[in-house]
Amino acid sequence: MNTFMFLFRELLGAIRAKSAAYFALAGLLLFLFLAVVSSFFLLTPVEGTSPEAEEPIEEIHAFLSATLSSATIDARYLEFRERPEVADIQFRFAQELDPSATGGVFVIVPVSNEAAAILISELELQSGVTEVVEVAQEVTAEEAEFSLVVRIGLLCGLVFTIAGSFVLVRLGYRELLGVFSGEVRMLRLSGIAARSISVLIVCFGLLIGILAGVLHFVVIYLVHQIVVSQPDPWRILEAAAGGWRTVGLGLIGLALGSILGGLMGLLGASLLHAREFDPLP
Amino acid sequence: MIQVSELHFSTEDGVKVLEDMHLHVEQGELLYLVGPAASGKSLLLGLLAAQTPPQRGQILVHGRNVVRLGPEKVLELRRRIGFLTQGYLPLPRTVHDNVVFKLRALGDYQEQAEEKAMLALETTGLLRQQQLDAQELSSIDRIRLGITIALCHDPLLLLLDEPFEGLTEEEVEEIGNLLHRLHNGHLTMIVATRGPLPRIAHEARRVELVDGGVRTR
Numbered sequence: 001m002n003t004f005m006f007l008f009r010e011l012l013g014a015i016r017a018k019s020a021a022y023f024a025l026a027g028l029l030l031f032l033f034l035a036v037v038s039s040f041f042l043l044t045p046v047e048g049t050s051p052e053a054e055e056p057i058e059e060i061h062a063f064l065s066a067t068l069s070s071a072t073i074d075a076r077y078l079e080f081r082e083r084p085e086v087a088d089i090q091f092r093f094a095q096e097l098d099p100s101a102t103g104g105v106f107v108i109v110p111v112s113n114e115a116a117a118i119l120i121s122e123l124e125l126q127s128g129v130t131e132v133v134e135v136a137q138e139v140t141a142e143e144a145e146f147s148l149v150v151r152i153g154l155l156c157g158l159v160f161t162i163a164g165s166f167v168l169v170r171l172g173y174r175e176l177l178g179v180f181s182g183e184v185r186m187l188r189l190s191g192i193a194a195r196s197i198s199v200l201i202v203c204f205g206l207l208i209g210i211l212a213g214v215l216h217f218v219v220i221y222l223v224h225q226i227v228v229s230q231p232d233p234w235r236i237l238e239a240a241a242g243g244w245r246t247v248g249l250g251l252i253g254l255a256l257g258s259i260l261g262g263l264m265g266l267l268g269a270s271l272l273h274a275r276e277f278d279p280l281p
Numbered sequence: 282m283i284q285v286s287e288l289h290f291s292t293e294d295g296v297k298v299l300e301d302m303h304l305h306v307e308q309g310e311l312l313y314l315v316g317p318a319a320s321g322k323s324l325l326l327g328l329l330a331a332q333t334p335p336q337r338g339q340i341l342v343h344g345r346n347v348v349r350l351g352p353e354k355v356l357e358l359r360r361r362i363g364f365l366t367q368g369y370l371p372l373p374r375t376v377h378d379n380v381v382f383k384l385r386a387l388g389d390y391q392e393q394a395e396e397k398a399m400l401a402l403e404t405t406g407l408l409r410q411q412q413l414d415a416q417e418l419s420s421i422d423r424i425r426l427g428i429t430i431a432l433c434h435d436p437l438l439l440l441l442d443e444p445f446e447g448l449t450e451e452e453v454e455e456i457g458n459l460l461h462r463l464h465n466g467h468l469t470m471i472v473a474t475r476g477p478l479p480r481i482a483h484e485a486r487r488v489e490l491v492d493g494g495v496r497t498r
Contacts (some may be wrong), residue, residue: 006385182372186430187386189332189366191359193352280327281367 004200007187011200014180022172023208029165030212030260031219034253036157038220041249043150058116059109062123063094063131066103072128073104080108085115103130162260166267169205173268177201181276189279198272202265209261213254220250282308283329283438283469288338290324298324300493302338306471311464313482314473316490322473323367325490326440329471330362331355343437360387363431367442371415371426376407379415379426380433387434401433405459421452425459432463439463439470445477457481 015023064073073091081089088109094101110116116134123132177184187197224246283306290299298321306312316322327333328340331347340347345358371379380401384394402408405425410418415426424444431439444460445453457479464470464485478487488495 003386003388010382182370183382186372186383189330189359189364190383190387190434191356191362192386193356279364279366280323280332 004196007196007200008203010183011176011180011204014176014183016175016179019172019175019179022168022175026165026168026172026264027208027212027215029161029168030209030257030264031215033158033161033165033260034212034216034257035219036154036161037256038216038249038253039154041245042220042223058113059107059135060116060119060123061097061131061133061135062106062108062129063101063133064104064106065128065130068103068128076126077106080106080119083119085110085112085119087111165260166264169208169264170267170271173201173271177268177271177277184272184277185279188277194272198269201269201272202262205263205265205268206258206261208264209257209259210254211257212261213257216253216257217250220246220253282306282341282343283471284339284341285325285329286339288328288335288340290321290328290336290338297493302494304488304495306469309464309467309469311461311468311470311485312472313478313485313487314471314490314495315476315478315487316473317475320475320490321493322475322490323442326364326442326471326473329438330364330440331358332364360434361437363434363436363439365424365427365431365439365441365444367446369423369427371418371423373414373416375412376415376418376422376426377402377411380430383430384433397433397435401429404432404463405429420447421455424448424456428456428459428463432468437469439468441470441472443474444472445474445479450477453477454479454481461485 077089077091080086086108090107092105092107094103094105097105108119110119120132120134123129184197188194224243283304285302285304288299288302288304289297291297302325304325314322314325324333328335328347329342331342331350335348338348342358343361345354347355347358350358372382374382377398380398381391381394384397385391389397399408399411402411405428407422407425407429410422415423418426428441428444431441441460444456448456458481460470460472461481461484472482486497488497
């Protein structure tokens with residue numbers, strides 16, 4: 001075992017229950033920070049801006065000639081209602097949608113965009129159908145508001161978790177270095193460079209960051225597995241079905257965890273400038 | 282050999298602690314540096330050990346000018362010096378592990394460190410206490426352990442700051458005899474103390490630190 005490993009083991013040996021609790025909580029908050037970052041990419045926004053998420057299913061407005069008898073309209077209504085491509089169908093007066101229009105209109109919600117294409121081509125061929133219009137479903141005010149609340153919540157979560165993890169890791173380092181101060185003084189007195197001692201502290205922070213990153217990778221992978229194994233996954237987690245996206249986010253989390261862990265280590269190493277670590281009284 | 286010339290040192294408040302100080306210590310000499318509290322004894326040892334950055338003057342330690350040493354050379358010099366600090370407190374581990382920790386930190390492998398530690402503990406008479414918790418040692422054994430740690434890596438220079446502090450008269454004599462035995466005419470040693478001195482100290486040169494300078498007694 002070389003000198004670095006020996007000293008690193010000694011540093012780990014100086015961890016007591018209190019400092020361990022601080023470091024564990026800091027690591028957990030760092031993991032939550034990474035999870036929040038990932039959720040920005042994994043949770044499908046209501047507006048559907050995600051490139052891998054499916055486009056929202058559109059409505060079809062089929063305008064009917066005013067000359068069509070009510071019996072014909074009834075028959076066509078029943079015919080379309082039974083079709084597997086149709087999720088929902090309603091009859092409305094055309095003036096409800098366009099004040100200048102006459103006659104009626106079928107408002108059809110297809111089961112998918114593929115089904116919509118089939119329905120449109122068939123409707124256009126039907127006699128008595130004057131116009132077929134595809135209309136994107138509008139995001140309701142409640143949905144948009146919910147999405148905004150979620151985003152603000154996630155942003156608050158980002159700030160809280162990162163700030164909390166840095167505060168906790170500083171408390172942990174204060175405890176740890178308090179126990180390890182005698183060793184630090186002896187190392188300095190014996191001619192060990194202050195830089196070498198700082199490297200130990202930074203490496204410990206890096207270790208916390210890497211562990212948080214690995215935990216994040218595992219959790220994100222499990223979410224991916226759950227999503228792909230479900231026949232009808234929650235729409236909000238549809239983006240997690242993408243394998244490359246999951247791996248990419250896992251790796252980004254690992255890199256981000258390592259960087260933040262390194263910064264935590266630097267924060268810990270800055271405590272070594274305190275007078276209690278001077279080798280001479 | 283140690284040569285200190287025109288050494289000046291002032292505190293941040295402007296109090297002059299060392300003023301135009303000159304000191305010469307021969308290779309293999311045992312020197313007692315005597316003086317009242319706050320006379321600058323610990324400061325001088327810190328300067329000789331390259332632990333305290335010098336301000337003005339010349340400090341030659343074994344041919345190296347401490348004032349002009351770069352950071353790497355300073356570390357190298359520190360590794361060649363054994364230092365017992367004032368009010369030394371051992372690490373919370375066994376006597377044996379205290380010594381091994383320093384040797385491992387300086388790059389020795391475990392077996393090598395164990396071997397050197399046993400030899401050093403035997404030299405200072407602590408072999409029987411090696412498995413005891415170092416923080417439960419008596420005052421004299423604590424000083425012995427500090428001396429063991431200071432000399433375990435075979436230094437060129439041994440600096441001891443107040444090794445008789447808190448000891449009974451008998452213990453002072455015991456530590457004095459130990460120091461003279463360790464010195465044995467070849468290890469350069471400087472012992473800073475405000476007293477009391479062991480009787481055997483009369484066999485060595487003694488200088489007094491007064492008004493920022495030294496005076497031979």
